Amino acid sequence: GGGDESGGSGEAADPIAGRPAPTDQAPDSEVKIAMIGFANNPYWVSVKAGADYADRVLGGKKGKVDWIVAGDNIDVQTVSSAIRAADAQGYKGVGFFIAGEGNCADIKTLAAKGIKLGAYNTLFDCVGTSGGTINYAQEQYKAGQTAAQEMIKASGDKAGKVGIIVSQFTAPGSEQRRQGFIDGLKGSKLTPVNQGVEAKDSASNTFSAAQNFLQSSPDLVGIYATAGGPFGAAQAVAAANKQETVKVIGYDITTENIEAIKNGSMYGVIGQDAFGQGYNVAVELFNAAVTGQQPAQVKQEAVAPFVTKDNLAEHDPSTLPLGTPGAS
Amino acid sequence: MSATLAKRQERSWKEGALSLVKRQETGLFGVIVVLALLVSVANENFLRKDNLYNVLQTVVVVGIIAVGQTFVLIAKEIDLSVGSVLALSAVTAGSVYGSGANPWVAAAVGVGVGALSGFAVGTVVVLGRVSSFIVTLGMLSIARGLTQLITGGLPQTMPSELSFIGQGRVFGGIPVSVIIFLVLVLLGQLLLTRTVFGLRVTAIGDNDAAARTGGIPVAWTRVLTFVLIGTLAGVAGIVFSTQVGVAEAQAGLGYELDVIAAAVIGGASLSGGRGSIIGAFLGACLLGVLRNAFILLALSPFLQQLSIGLVIVLAAIFDQWRQGNLRHLHPRTLRQQLTRRKA
Amino acid sequence: MSATLAKRQERSWKEGALSLVKRQETGLFGVIVVLALLVSVANENFLRKDNLYNVLQTVVVVGIIAVGQTFVLIAKEIDLSVGSVLALSAVTAGSVYGSGANPWVAAAVGVGVGALSGFAVGTVVVLGRVSSFIVTLGMLSIARGLTQLITGGLPQTMPSELSFIGQGRVFGGIPVSVIIFLVLVLLGQLLLTRTVFGLRVTAIGDNDAAARTGGIPVAWTRVLTFVLIGTLAGVAGIVFSTQVGVAEAQAGLGYELDVIAAAVIGGASLSGGRGSIIGAFLGACLLGVLRNAFILLALSPFLQQLSIGLVIVLAAIFDQWRQGNLRHLHPRTLRQQLTRRKA
Amino acid sequence: MEPTPLVDDVRSAALATAGLTKSFGAVRALRDVSLVFPAGQVTGLLGENGAGKSTLIRLCSGQMQPDAGRLTLDGREVSFANPLEAIAAGVVVVNQEPLLISELTIADNLFLYDLGERPGFALARRGANVHRARELLARLGMTGYLPDPSTLCRDLSAASRQMVDIVRALSRQPRVLFLDEPNSSLTHEESERLFAVMARLRDEGVAVVLVSHRLAEVYSIVDNVVVLRDGTFVAAGRPDEIDQKRAVALMAGEKKRAVVAEVVADRAGAIEQAEVALELRGLTGEGFTDVSFAVRRGEIVGMSGLVGAGRTEIAEAVIGLRRPTRGGISVAGRPVRISGPGRAQRLGLAYVAEERRTEVFHAQSVGYNLTVRVLSALSRLGWVSPRRTNAKARELTERFGVKAASSEAPITSLSGGNQQKVLLARALAARPKVLILDEPTRGVDVGTKAEIYATLRALAHDEGLAVWFISSELEEVVELADRVVVVRGGRVTLDALNNAGPQPIVAAAMGATEGST
Ligand SMILES: Nc1ncnc2c1ncn2[C@@H]1O[C@H](COP(=O)(O)OP(=O)(O)OP(=O)(O)O)[C@@H](O)[C@H]1O
């Protein structure tokens, strides 16, 4: 957990423009928000940064945001038991990475008890219908389609094969990105090598999967990685010296991916406002807990910029102020 | 005099009925109580009824299978395939339901698939004379592969008619799944200590030759033991998937190790013959309490993983110690041993 | 006559040097060749030099540890902690480097941590008399927990000076990691069959009592065996992490089962005393070829998992058969067995 | 207070064997044995270790199938495919090693057969079984012989375990009851109670067969004795026809005595001069007390005694596998402390343990088995030289006449006798000063035995090796030893030149009261 760190660096901070503003209403007593996440790839750095920043912003308003790492296996059960434990600890709001529709069962039971629940990373209709407060994420299917169009462009409209690497077939977000991509390729000269290979958000697994694709398909023109560790695929392409012919498209504006974009081994990534998944969700939960009001929209779509060498300057978090929309 | 003797013997029988399992279980229970008190000092939420139900609910799935694993370990075998079989049962139930079947039929088919997997494992172990470690290692892959083939990797919706199994609560808030778990633990303990089958399992694990000459159907008992754990994995699969309403292909990934840990912490011996269902129950609870405590105390989940590992090793060392197998660790003996080692 | 006898024995000794391991290995090699031919009919890329290197490269990590696991299995022990120890070594190296150390020192510290883990396991096994299954099950959790504590779950950058280990190629395209692997296999085979240590490992696994009576330092040899596999897991961790340039906390998750599968397919016996490093190498290759074939043939990745499970079970059954342990499966005997089972 | 009958439905029967024969590879354990075990009588089955008594019992009770021969029960020919069939017919055995489930209670073990007969889902009647067990014990007059039947067998002493097996056998309504050394771990008092039960069974018409090496006790109950030697039937008769002395003579055989006496007399002088290679002074430990004797260079000491006398423990203490609590050991005149087998080896002691099963590396080659103890000598810096290993293996196979296809042949492809030669060769590979052998020819055929004897004699008498062998075969001790040491109950009861034939050895081993009938 990060309660201790946020205590250390917890001097007050100003809200970020262009993001939900904390309510002016003052709560009677401290309002604790739990943000449940994981720690298996660099994507989480930004989510946690958002949650920690929200802690500093809300600190002056009797708000407190705790970052809780639920474990190392991202699945419905693990998330579910972390949500229930947060409830048992008396958190007024719980934000969590939604691992599947199954987590809506918890939203339903806890919302009925008056707890505010926020889901991030993937959009599900059930969040709203179960009484959730906010569901903040990129529209993943659409992102997949974007990736397909960029891939077609990048390959110069040549015919060829594309390798697909997913986190797990059972991870809904990753799966929507895969579906969107496959549908997006329809009608083009690009065809997927197969349905895809699982890499469990690991750069090393992504690396070996990419290697297999490079070897098995001499007509490979692209690799699409839907989840954590896409820079592993870039490494494989660079190791095979095929940056020119094989374009790698992945997700998340992380240090490692930016590095790969800079050195040319990766063509581009799609962002998903990971910072906002921590910050926006925490602030909205706080507001709802204090005011008792739901936000206008439960389902909120995050911006999903496509970042390449050409527009990197507008999206590089290392050169922009913390929390700038579009830079994570 | 004969009457008092009879009474004394009566009492000693009752004492004896417990003595088999006594020490490991009381030790374990003590550890859990101390841990719970410590945690509740730091966070008064721990001992809230809700949280305790919550803890129990998180151990249900591992615990149900640990009941079966205890039988398997007592029979001097092991089953590594339980996590995959759990998933296979769940997605089978989901997809049978998806193809239009009655929810109860779907659940029954799911559990049946678990039993069948166990039967397959048992048959190969008995007829192929292959160690169950290897057979179930293979089954772990096979069942997972089948699971993914069935689902195409996508979650299967579970019938909402069954959702009370995983989500329902009765008697003022006790989760139905917890009740199922407790009933299975009780039945398991009875099956182990009070039925012909249970004693057969103990016999074949303790002394295969004696069991054979004693006329016990050794091969068949072994097969049935695997059928039992397969069935329980199937039940766990239904509980697991109705908790969240969907059956996922990666359900139960890596659970085999948790299940074995629970059974071993509970006193089951890898060398067969010994084990206790109540012990396995407490073992599963200890793991659950540890996990919950780490979340409640806002400690790193990584420390949690580390300490679970330590608990497993310590439980095993404790078991060796209470069996008097650690006398060689007396300082004097140790010195001798060390000099001899160099010899 | 004595001279010709001597010559015959000379020759037969050399033949013999192979004979111990011969059949499992030739059988395995045959299976791999047939499989390769079949795949190459469907996809001519398979037999391309590049692809073969690629296959080898994907098996390097599992293969290196399988060398150690073979020793451990021969000593009648098992090590489930290898995947976690791999990760621990890798992230230790990464974070030592991150704190400013020389790349080589970092790598050495990483490998050293692997060796130390092995030493810890071995010591508990020998002194605590706890089965290595349990100790390494605990270590699996402990090392993974440490790994995550060190990294906070985030990848550690590996020194680019070491990237040639995972990524470099020499002699016209042979990956450096493959060369490291092959050298370790060779050294492993020599260590097993040509050194006092290797022959002692065989002795303690084959017959612990006889080894003890024969003056072999049983406890110490056992500890060293775990140090060996720990060290190899450490080396594998360095290779693994330099392939991608980062050491991840979840590296090697679940590898223990792959490693055991490779060793067992290669002829190592869970009952100790038997096993072959070349066999383990081939076992790892078979798993690699299977995985590669499924990609090349664009078959479902799910079928792959299923068929790997089948291969594990079939390999074990084959092993039982060639040892003549399946005579009871003759139809007549079988009938008797079945009737007796009911008895 | 008249006890109810032990056997409810007495249909007394006699068991007869005709031409029973059984071989284990080259070992002919039983040859053409025809016998009758009459109903209503106790028959004592006598014979040296390895005479074939247990084999005979196994053949009669379905535990093994004979190579040839027939069984008749009550005049009807029978054959038992497994022990259950034999039990069903009333032929029940109390084995030398009780087969119990340690984790179940005494009651569970007494009614273990129930578990096979009743359906698996049925309740196990554990409580009822405890009552049944108490009743059974009361009926047998054995309450108090055992802890309460609800006790786990894991917590029982060796004697109680033995007693559980006995009670279980009695509960099976035996018509023919074999007791294979049932009292070896029982105290005198416990044996007497057991004998009282046997007497009652006899009176109820059961055919009781008793194997025991405690002759005095046997003679206190038997109606008949049968003597086996080397797997053959030697004699049968009433105790007054074959008294204890005669039985010992029949069991031991009379041959070779003269020859041996001469040989030993010949060498006695030379040996007395030789220096002491190994000496035990008052050695005491678990299983043996105050053991003192010496082995000189060039001398073969044969250690005799009954199974369980504690000889193995003495040897293991000398070799460093056990820790003596008192007393001392000297090697070549120097007092030494032996911390483990490695140390013993460096002091020039070599040891071959009694069971081949515990000594052979089963999955390995002949060459490996020959050289495993001298790896250090065959290696440089930890690397073993295949050339030198090879040469060593070849030298050893030739020197000891091991018949193997090659030194790379699996050890399991060798006959038992050749495996035994491999073990002997392995022990000698390190060129020890003292060779300690526990049962060196157990399960070895006659021809190979002779070869092994010749080799040992040559090593001792020509090369000055000190040999100490333990043997339960009297003939072996008489034939091979220069000096005999007899152990009984963990104490040395005889230490003398081997020139008086078998009788004093048997007497010292069994503690038989000489001349009593
Ligand atoms: N399963 C077996 N395999 C090989 N040889 C055997 C086997 N069982 C017995 N023998 C051999 O057969 C011979 C007779 O053995 P048996 O056990 O019948 O002797 P015994 O008279 O019961 O001796 P003891 O008094 O030591 O119990 C011995 O030489 C023994 O080594």
Ligand SMILES: Nc1ncnc2c1ncn2[C@@H]1O[C@H](COP(=O)(O)OP(=O)(O)OP(=O)(O)O)[C@@H](O)[C@H]1O
């Ligand atoms: N580990 C032990 N602990 C306690 N008692 C033991 C142990 N091992 C053996 N004994 C007992 O010590 C006595 C001597 O047994 P042992 O087998 O050594 O005799 P032996 O003379 O070597 O017989 P054998 O003819 O079988 O070689 C027996 O009564 C046995 O039950």
Ligand SMILES: O[C@@H]1[C@H](O)[C@H](O)CO[C@H]1O
């Ligand atoms: O893009 C994100 C991250 O890559 C993370 O690995 C898990 O979920 C995906 O949606």
Ligand SMILES: [Mg+2]
């Ligand atoms: Mg016998």
Ligand SMILES: [Mg+2]
């Ligand atoms: Mg002995």
